[in-house]
Amino acid sequence: AQTVTQSQPEMSVQEAETVTLSCTYDTSESDYYLFWYKQPPSRQMILVIRQEAYKQQNATENRFSVNFQKAAKSFSLKISDSQLGDAAMYFCAYRNPITGNQFYFGTGTSLTVIP
Amino acid sequence: DAGVTQSPTHLIKTRGQHVTLRCSPISGHKSVSWYQQVLGQGPQFIFQYYEKEERGRGNFPDRFSARQFPNYSSELNVNALLLGDSALYLCASSLLPQPPIDYGYTFGSGTRLTVV
Numbered sequence: 001a002q003t004v005t006q007s008q009p010e011m012s013v014q015e016a017e018t019v020t021l022s023c024t025y026d027t028s029e030s031d032y033y034l035f036w037y038k039q040p041p042s043r044q045m046i047l048v049i050r051q052e053a054y055k056q057q058n059a060t061e062n063r064f065s066v067n068f069q070k071a072a073k074s075f076s077l078k079i080s081d082s083q084l085g086d087a088a089m090y091f092c093a094y095r096n097p098i099t100g101n102q103f104y105f106g107t108g109t110s111l112t113v114i115p
Numbered sequence: 116d117a118g119v120t121q122s123p124t125h126l127i128k129t130r131g132q133h134v135t136l137r138c139s140p141i142s143g144h145k146s147v148s149w150y151q152q153v154l155g156q157g158p159q160f161i162f163q164y165y166e167k168e169e170r171g172r173g174n175f176p177d178r179f180s181a182r183q184f185p186n187y188s189s190e191l192n193v194n195a196l197l198l199g200d201s202a203l204y205l206c207a208s209s210l211l212p213q214p215p216i217d218y219g220y221t222f223g224s225g226t227r228l229t230v231v
Contacts, residue, residue, distance in 0.1 A: 004157070037222075043203060044118075045158070045222035091157050101171040102148065103220075105157030 002027045002094050006106035013082045014114050020067075021077045021109045023092030032096050034068065035103070036077045039089040048090070051075065052097075079111075087113045117142070119208050119223035127229045128196050136191040136226045140208030146170070147189040148220070149181060150205040158205055164189055165211070193228075201230045 003026045013019035025034070036048040051059045051068050058066050063083075067076045079086055092106040120139040128134050140147050146165040150158035160173040164183035178194045187208075193200055203225040 042224055043205075043227075044224040045205065045207075047219060050219075093157075101163045102160035102173065103150075103158070105159070107155070107157050 002029075002032075002096075002104045004092050004094050004104050004106040006092055006109050008109045009107070010110045010112070012112040012114055013079070015084060016081055018078060018080045019082055019111065021079075021090050021092075021111070023075045023077070023106055025073050025075065025092070025094050025104075027073070027094065029096055031098070032094060034066075034075045035093040035095070036064070036066070036075075037091045037093055037105075038086075039091060039108070040087075045091070049077065082113050084113050084115065087111055119206055119221050121204075121206050121223040121226050123226060124224070125227045125229075127231060129231055130196055130198060132196050133192065133194050134196060134228060136193075136204050136206075136228070137188065138191070138206030138208075138223060139188045140206075141221055144208035144210050144221070145187050146209045146211060147183055147187065148207045148209070149189070149191045150207065151175070152203040152205055152225070153199075154202070161191065161204075196230045198230050201228060203227050 005024045032053045034051045037045045038048050039045050049059050049061045049064050063080045065078045089108045091108045094104045122137045148163040149161040152158040161175050162181045163171040167183045181191045183189045205225045206223045207220040209220045
């Protein structure tokens with residue numbers, strides 16, 4: 001079974017600074033997708049960024065970028081120029097594109113942005 | 116367009132009771148998945164339905180069941196509620212059960228169930 005580990009239960013960052021959230025995963029599959037989801041107090045899971053395992057280039061979405069290390073099974077999220085609205089729970093997730101009828105989520109990292 | 120709609124938003128039930136949670140997917144989406152998110156944990160997969168058929172089931176007891184209707188909306192039923200069933204129940208819809216990456220999934224805001 002696939003497992004996703006987030007070792008940082010809580011993180012904080014000063015507004016306008018940069019923060020990196022860590023995620024590791026375990027799988028024997030060679031093709032898969034990785035995701036970062038944001039869950040604000042509204043509770044809805046919002047997609048932040050996604051990475052296809054077959055792509056070597058790291059995904060970027062505006063202020064959000066990832067460092068994908070396939071051999072190390074590591075998938076960290078970097079948030080640049082942090083804003084107050086970035087404060088939320090962040091979940092790392094894994095899905096297999098072939099059998100991928102389910103996400104495997106980590107336990108989450110609570111991000112606080114300090115004004 | 117309306118997003119994924121879940122009802123009710125909150126409810127409180129007593130141990131041993133039964134509960135039904137409802138989900139309306141995004142218009143045009145034919146697949147609905149259910150997740151349980153216990154406080155302090157990430158969501159865990161319960162079921163996926165596509166075209167009214169069960170396409171996947173997570174490691175949950177038979178007290179949990181679901182169904183999908185012709186309009187693609189879905190119900191999650193939980194019988195004989197336990198205190199440990201207290202959680203946020205999330206619904207996610209997608210065009211297909213295993214969508215290409217560009218379609219993706221859209222989550223609702225969940226139903227907060229408290230069992231006392």
